[in-house]
Amino acid sequence: MEEVIHTVEKWMNSNLITIQKSMTIKDAMKIATEQNQTELPIIDNGSIMGVFRVHEVVNYLQEHSVMDDVTRIMSLNYRVLNDRILMRQVTDVPVYIINEDEKLIGSISDKELTYFQRFLIEELDKREESLRWYQFVFDTAYEGLTVVDENGIIRLFNQAYSRYTGVPKGKAVGMHAVNVIDNTRLPVVLKTGVPERSQPHNLQGQNVIVHRIPIWENNKIIGAAGILVYEGVSEIYQVIQRMEQLDVQKNQSPIAYKTVNEPEACVKFEDILGESPVISEPKKMARKAAKSQAAVLITGESGVGKEQFAKAIHYGCSTRHGNFISVNCAAIPDGLMESELFGYAKGAFTGADKDGKIGKFELAHNGTIFLDEIGDMPLAMQAKILRVLQEKKVERVGGHQSTPVNFRLITATNKDLPQLVRTGEFREDLFYRLYVIPLSIPPLRDRKEDIPIIVSHKLQALAKTYDVKEKTIDQKLLQMMHTYHWPGNIRELMNVLERLFVLTDGDHITFDELPELEQTNTASQEMESYSPSHHNHLGRRKELLEEASKEEQELIERTLRKVQGNKSQAAKLLGMSRSTLYNKLSRYKKI
Numbered sequence: 203m204e205e206v207i208h209t210v211e212k213w214m215n216s217n218l219i220t221i222q223k224s225m226t227i228k229d230a231m232k233i234a235t236e237q238n239q240t241e242l243p244i245i246d247n248g249s250i251m252g253v254f255r256v257h258e259v260v261n262y263l264q265e266h267s268v269m270d271d272v273t274r275i276m277s278l279n280y281r282v283l284n285d286r287i288l289m290r291q292v293t294d295v296p297v298y299i300i301n302e303d304e305k306l307i308g309s310i311s312d313k314e315l316t317y318f319q320r321f322l323i324e325e326l327d328k329r330e331e332s333l334r335w336y337q338f339v340f341d342t343a344y345e346g347l348t349v350v351d352e353n354g355i356i357r358l359f360n361q362a363y364s365r366y367t368g369v370p371k372g373k374a375v376g377m378h379a380v381n382v383i384d385n386t387r388l389p390v391v392l393k394t395g396v397p398e399r400s401q402p403h404n405l406q407g408q409n410v411i412v413h414r415i416p417i418w419e420n421n422k423i424i425g426a427a428g429i430l431v432y433e434g435v436s437e438i439y440q441v442i443q444r445m446e447q448l449d450v451q452k453n454q455s456p457i458a459y460k461t462v463n464e465p466e467a468c469v470k471f472e473d474i475l476g477e478s479p480v481i482s483e484p485k486k487m488a489r490k491a492a493k494s495q496a497a498v499l500i501t502g503e504s505g506v507g508k509e510q511f512a513k514a515i516h517y518g519c520s521t522r523h524g525n526f527i528s529v530n531c532a533a534i535p536d537g538l539m540e541s542e543l544f545g546y547a548k549g550a551f552t553g554a555d556k557d558g559k560i561g562k563f564e565l566a567h568n569g570t571i572f573l574d575e576i577g578d579m580p581l582a583m584q585a586k587i588l589r590v591l592q593e594k595k596v597e598r599v600g601g602h603q604s605t606p607v608n609f610r611l612i613t614a615t616n617k618d619l620p621q622l623v624r625t626g627e628f629r630e631d632l633f634y635r636l637y638v639i640p641l642s643i644p645p646l647r648d649r650k651e652d653i654p655i656i657v658s659h660k661l662q663a664l665a666k667t668y669d670v671k672e673k674t675i676d677q678k679l680l681q682m683m684h685t686y687h688w689p690g691n692i693r694e695l696m697n698v699l700e701r702l703f704v705l706t707d708g709d710h711i712t713f714d715e716l717p718e719l720e721q722t723n724t725a726s727q728e729m730e731s732y733s734p735s736h737h738n739h740l741g742r743r744k745e746l747l748e749e750a751s752k753e754e755q756e757l758i759e760r761t762l763r764k765v766q767g768n769k770s771q772a773a774k775l776l777g778m779s780r781s782t783l784y785n786k787l788s789r790y791k792k793i
C-alpha cells in the first residue's frame with residue numbers, strides 16, 4: 203500500500219458544512235437541524251475560527267438571545283490537522299483538516315475513520331492471502347530456496363533447503379548463511395554483485411547445482427538469493443535425455459550437447475553467454491537455422507561472437523559429425539586463396555607439396571565451412587566460390603577431376619555487403635546465395651546487462667585454465683565496465699578479464715587494477731594491444747572508436763542538461779570521477 207493513500211486528505215469528508223462567523227445562533231441552529239449535525243465549524247475567510255455545538259445552545263439561551271452572533275457561543279476546543287498527516291496518526295475524532303494555506307478543507311469523523319479501518323482490514327486480508335500463496339509455493343518447491351540480507355543473514359529458507367542442509371527452517375532464519383550452508387558463496391555474491399549460475403556445490407557431501415543471484419534495489423545490493431536447482435549431476439543428464447527424446451519425437455535433429463566423444467572446441471548455444479533481449483533474438487534465430495541446411499550470413503562488429511555463433515550452428519545440427527572449417531578470407535593473400543580453398547593436385551606447381559593438398563571445401567565435406575570476412579574476398583574468387591555453391595563440386599588447382607562436396611555454408615562480415623554490391627565490389631548473385639538466413643549480432647555496448655554473467659563465466663574458466671582458486675571481482679570495477687564502450691566487444695572484455703586475472707595477486711580483483719577503463723579514449727590502445735591478430739581492421743576500429751566517443755559526448759551532454767550543469771552530480775550519474783568528467787569535457791571541446 204502506498205503511503206499517499208494513507209494521508210488524511212484522501213480519506214476526509216471534503217463536503218463539509220460550515221457556518222460564517224456573521225451568522226446568528228438561530229441560523230446556525232436551523233442549518234444544524236436541517237443537516238442533522240451536532241457540531242459545525244465556524245469559518246472566517248476560509249479558515250476555521252471555532253466550532254458551534256448544538257448542546258451548548260440550551261444553556262446559553264437561559265440568559266441570552268437566539269439572535270446573538272454565533273461567535274458568542276463558539277468553542278475554541280477543537281482539533282486541527284494538516285492534510286499531509288497520515289490516517290494512522292489520527293487518534294481522536296472529529297478532527298478538522300487544513301491545507302498549507304491554513305484553509306479548512308475537510309474533516310474526519312467516526313464515519314471516515316470506520317471506512318479507513320474497513321479498507322485496512324480488506325487490504326490485510328488480500329495481503330495475507332497472497333502471502334499464503336507465496337509461502338505455499340516457496341515451501342512446496344522442489345528447489346531449495348533461500349534469501350539472505352545484505353549482511354548475509356538468512357531471511358527466508360524453505361523446506362527443501364532445510365532437507366538438504368539438515369537445519370530446521372525456524373533455526374536457519376536469523377543465522378548467518380555461512381553457519382547454515384556448507385561452503386556457501388552467497389557472501390561473495392553480496393560483495394561482487396556478479397550472479398553465479400548453474401554452479402556445482404558440495405552440500406553435506408552431495409554434489410548439487412546452484413544459482414546464486416544478487417538482489418539489487420536502487421543500484422545497491424540489498425541481498426542475495428540461493429537456489430538449489432539440481433540434486434547432483436545425474437538429474438541434469440536425465441533432463442538432457444528427456445530433451446533429446448522430445449527432439450527425436452519431433453523428428454528434428456537432436457540438440458547438440460557435448461558428449462564424451464565430441465571434440466573440446468565444440469560450442470553449444472548455451473556457451474553463447476547473455477540473456478538480454480538483443481542477444482536472445484539472434485540466438486533464437488540461430489537455433490532455428492541450425493535445424494536446416496540453409497546458408498547463414500552473420501553480420502556484426504569485430505569481436506561480437508560471429509564465429510561463436512557459426513560454431514554453435516555447426517554443432518547444433520547433423521553437420522557436427524563433419525569438420526568445422528574456418529577460413530579468414532581477409533588473412534589469406536590473394537595468390538594463395540585458390541589453393542587454400544580448393545587444394546591442389548599432385549605436382550600442380552613448382553614448390554608445391556608433391557602429394558598435392560586438400561582444400562578447405564573438401565575438408566568441410568559433410569561439415570561446415572565458415573568464410574569469415576567474406577566482404578574481403580577478391581572478385582575473381584567470388585566467381586569460383588559461386589560455382590562451387592551451384593555445382594557442389596570442387597576441382598583442385600592443376601587437377602582434372604571434380605570431387606563432390608556437401609557442406610553447410612556460413613559466412614560472416616563486418617562490412618556492409620549490400621553497399622559493396624551497389625559499388626560493384628561484391629557479386630550480387632553470390633550475395634543472394636549467402637543471404638538466406640541473416641543473423642545480426644549486437645555490439646556489447648548494446649547489451650551491457652550481459653556483462654556480469656560473461657564476467658562470472660570467464661573468471662571461472664580462467665581459474666580452471668590457470669589451475670588456481672577462483673577470483674572475485676570488485677563491484678566498482680563491474681560498474682565501470684558498464685560505463686565503458688567496449689569497441690572491441692566481447693573479445694576485448696575477455697582479454698581485459700584475462701589480463702586482470704593474471705595481474706591480480708590475491709583472490710579479489712579490484713578497481714585499482716584497471717584504471718584505464720575509466721578513460722574511454724584509451725580504447726584504441728586496448729584494442730591494439732588486445733587484438734594483435736586484427737591489425738587489418740584498424741580502419742574500421744578507428745571508425746568505431748570515433749562513434750563511441752561521439753556517443754559518449756552525447757551522453758555527457760544529456761546528463762549535464764538533466765542535472766542543470768551540476769558536474770559532481772553528472773559525474774555520479776555517469777559512474778565516473780569528477781576529474782575524469784573534467785578531462786573528458788576539455789577533450790571533447792577540442793573535437
Ligand SMILES: Nc1ncnc2c1ncn2[C@@H]1O[C@H](COP(=O)(O)OP(=O)(O)OP(=O)(O)O)[C@@H](O)[C@H]1O
Binds near residue numbers: 473504506507656
Ligand atoms: N556470447 C558470447 N559468450 C561467450 N564468449 C563469447 C561470446 N561472444 C564472443 N565470445 C568470445 O569472444 C571472442 C571473440 O568472438 P568471435 O571470434 O566469435 O568474434 P567475431 O565476431 O567472429 O570476431 P571477428 O569479426 O573479429 O572475427 C572469442 O573468444 C569468443 O569465444
